[in-house]
Amino acid sequence: MTWDTEYALSILPRLLRGLLVTIEATFAGIAIALVLGLIVAVIRYLRIPIVSHLFTFYVSFVRGTPLLVQAFAAFFILPDYGITMSALLTGILVVGVNYSAYTAEVYRAGIEDVDKGQWEATTALSLPGRPTWTRIILPQAVRKIIPVLGNYWIQMFKDVAILSAITVSELLYTAQTIGSSDYRYLEPLTLVGLLYLAVSYPAAIIVRRLERRLAFSR
């Protein structure tokens, strides 16, 4: 089989539409992971009896099972309990929940990395819990973890490909569909690889730049 540029160009628009779905799913997943992860991290940090343990179990459970298994479970089992969603929405939720566990761990590391003296200063100034978290602790924690989070986001972008297994029409699924209908895999899969690289490589550079800019000049 030889490379056919004309054919490759003809399928490019469909693949780009797939890429768009991948990117949309990634951003939606990031949003879910950021919010859910923060809630999980703060509750675990506060060491509320039972509740904190439940969230610790949540993190272990989600991190201890494969994303593909979680995707299948959500896609095939949830409808049995009357929960029906589109494949895309199911996929976004699965990726978001999955990465919330990793994100929670990253937040936790960031929070624990904030100097003890910062907490003592908020006590000495009688700052209540809310501004202590939102204005003092989290801004410092987030600054330290953005590079780590950024790398997780790039990984999430690539992991969205797993959702092809539950018929989400993202980039890889589109390529597979093209391949099985045209009996050609060289061009679609090559283009898929190149398109992934075209997004993740610049993203990695941006993350590295952010890392340098956000570092405190102590």
Place this chain on the structure above:
Amino acid sequence: MPSPAESTDAESPGPANGSDEMITFDNVSKSWGDNKVLQGLNFHVKPAEKVSIIGPSGSGKTTILRILMTLETPDEGVVTVDGDELWNVAAGQRIPRETKQMRLTRRKIGMVFQQFNLFPHLSAIQNVMEAPVQVLGMSKDEAHERAKDLLDMVGLGEHLNHKPPKLSGGQQQRVAIARAMAMRPKVMLFDEVTSALDPELVGDVLDVIRDLATSTDMTMLLVTHEMRFAEEISDRVVMFDSGIAVEQGPPKKIFKQPDNDRTKKFLRAVLEH
């Protein structure tokens, strides 16, 4: 018709309940494992009094300040500030981490730390404005105005918008003093505030504290290794060793004619350097 004396009384630092003590420690103990940091401490401070606490490292000096700031829990004893109970712990009793009463009483106290503990992501003026806005509900304009005055007072009027990492240690510590002052505390705690500074930066910080000591009627508690400074600004010096106040009195007495052998030994050791 209030007499002039009475009208200034409204600003007086005296305790609200008519007691003549601003700070009381009664039978306060604290241990870390086998290490008894405070052993049945009885220690009273009058309104507007400036008290320096001296003594060897690990003698419990800092613990006194940290218990007042509620950063540490006493194992036993009663602590009051301005007539309000801050701690009342019976031996072996399990105490809640924080009560409303503690939170209210704590507002009367400000603290300056050895390591400054400024918020590194906020500018100097934001550091000073934060608590008045968030805790006292002051408008941003008013808080900004006052923060600016306070930073002027500590000689940092030119550095309002600089973030702590851009300031020297001495400048950071002066911002920290302004930040604590912004809450208008009745009691100020200074915990070895010059220990982390390069020697040439110590003077500016001590100048600011000296100004506060002479120009305000705040009650001040200083844990310090700056003996000459303690002698100069204190009304009273307390010598601490192994969790016990071994000797206390006016600075001249403690530094020139100490009675206690441990005080003599400690002063010989630090003044020789």
